[in-house]
Amino acid sequence: MKLPLKFKLLRILGVISRILNCRLFLVLTSERGVVHPFQIFTGISFYCHVLNFVLLCILVETSFSAENQKDYIPKLNEFPPPDTGVYIAGELVMVDPINRRGGLRLDGDFNDDRYDKASAHRFAMLPYGIIWYHGAPAELRDIPIGTHLHGRFYLPPEGNMTIPPPEGPPQYVPKHNHAILLEDDFSFYQRRGQAWNILSIELRYGSSKEGFPGLNENGDWRKAPVEGKLKVIPVGHMVKDELKNERTFEVDRFTRIWKGNGVIEWEDIAPENAWTMKDNVRSVFLATQVVQVGLTWAPEWKNRQFHVADLWFDEESRKLATKHQTRVHLRYQLHRGLAAVVEQVNHQGLGKGIVIITLFGGMDDGLYDDFQISSAVTLCAAEETLRTYWRNHDNKEGLIIDIKHVESSPLGSSGIQLHIQVDELLEGFRRGRFVRVDRTHWPRVKLPPEERVR
Known part of the structure; x- marks a missing residue:
């Protein structure tokens, strides 16, 4: 790791203090909040100088700047330390669900040139990478193209060149292209305790676009094309990254408004007498309505404008969305098994051994509870x-003989460690390798050919 210049100077000063037979003290000043060396007095024993110098070197070597934390290089078989990596957000524009890869159009930054010329930010999920959709665990295959996502990304692991270089100007695409976390707007804000309070809705009826009918003679607003603005303010616990101030989002007739167990129209949001009308614009104020939104592309994307693709109007609709995604997640995992990393293998001879694995995080708790x-x-x-390979044949049964729980486990880890007695070890059961584990009563099927390693 490359150290900042000030730390190198401190190391040099430590050597000088030893030569001059001086004692080196480290003092933290309240004015600047930085480390200063002070020569206090001479005549201290040689061993004191050596000890001070060693302590200084330890301080230097273990000091991480913000840049060091962002540029941490992960290992595929080790969970990264906390507070590392960088936050990146954008719209999902390409996906390879089999290999857990995709591409994002990055959020706008008011740069016309970047919006016009930048390549998609192509990424790969780390083996222990976690995905959330509609407040529930998910896979990339569950997330529709056009969904706005938030993620935490790392530089590629050492020697990993599986992500091709960008086709456009390289300065517009981050080098951090391996994700440990991806979440849609619903999950990102709800899991952190932030929601949106509707201030007002403004709908402009009628359209000059071809193929869109005007307001019919009977005045049925629900059948008329509409474009409008949704003004909201954040409520609850403010997120550290992304949108956390008053915002105005674009909406139209194609925005899906979820309420209860169904979809409603804009006109159903408030009673008829709550709306005000001026020309062809209707407005309503809903100062106490708390919602969640799912965002997508808008024509002024480069200027950080978003369109609302989905709006969950009440708690019932949000719980229903999470329930449906949880079911999708459970079916996927029950047919494929939970992913884990091999921590240790204790060989017992004659091909037998104990395989110790740590389950990856981000799964439904009910799946973890099935392992006892x-x-x-x-x-x-x-x-x-x-x-995996052909799971019907390339697998070994075993028995869980012990379970350990790790407190405060890092992102990517479930903190659950299984000790499994296996009568016949496979080549793939080695420390640092990956496995999938399931219960013997889970569905035993032959997966589609594109999902199998050939």
């Missing part, structure tokens, strides 16, 4: 994309 001591399980070797 004495549970029969099946282990399958997997690649870093979490694809």
Whole structure:
């Protein structure tokens, strides 16, 4: 790791203090909040100088600047330390769900040239990368193209060149292209305790665009094209990144408004007498309505403008969205098994051994709860994309003999460590390799050919 210049100077000063037989003290000044060396007095023993110098070197070597934290290089088989990586957001524009890869059009930054020429930010999920959609665990295959996502990204692991260089100007595409976390707007804000309070809705009826009918003679507003503005303010616990001030989003007739267990029209949001009308513009003020939104592209994307693709109007609709995605997640995992990394293998001879694995995070708690001591399980070797081989044949059954729980586990880890007794170890059961584990009563099927490693 490259150290800042001020730390190198401190190291040099430590050497000088030893030569001059001086004692080096580290004092933290309240005015500047930086470390200063002070020569206090001479005549201190040589061993004191050596000790001070060693302590100084330790301080230097373990000091991380903000830049060091952002540029942390992850290892595929180790969970990164907290507060590392960078936040990146954008709209999902391409996806390879089999290999857990995709591409984002980055959020606008008021730069016309970047918006016009920049390539999509192509990324790969780290093996322990977590995905959330509608407030529930998900896979890339669950997220529609056009969904606005938030993520935490890292530089590629050492020697990993699987992400091709950008086709456009390279300065517009971040080098951090391996994700440990991806979330849609619904999940990102709700999981952090932030929601949106509607201030007003302004709808402009009628359209000059071809193919869009005007307001019909009966005055049925629901059948007329509409474009408008949704003005909101954040409420609850403000997020550290992204949108946290008063915002105005674009809306239209194609915005899906979820209320209860169904979809409503804009006109159903408030009673008829709550709306005000001027020319062809209707407005309503809803100062106490708390919602969540799902954003997507708008014509002024480069200027950080967003269109509302989905609006969850009440708590019932939000719970229903999470419930549906949870079911999708459960079906996927039950047919493929939970991903994990092999922490250790204790060989017992004659091909037998104990395989110790740590389950990856981001799964539904009910899946984790199904793994108990004495549970029969099946282990399958997997690649870093979490694809497995022919699971019907390339697997070994085992028995959970112990379970350890790690407190304050890092992002990417579930904190659950399984000790599995296996009668026949496979080549893929090695420290640092990846596996999928399932219960023997889970569905045992032959996965589609594109999901299998050939």
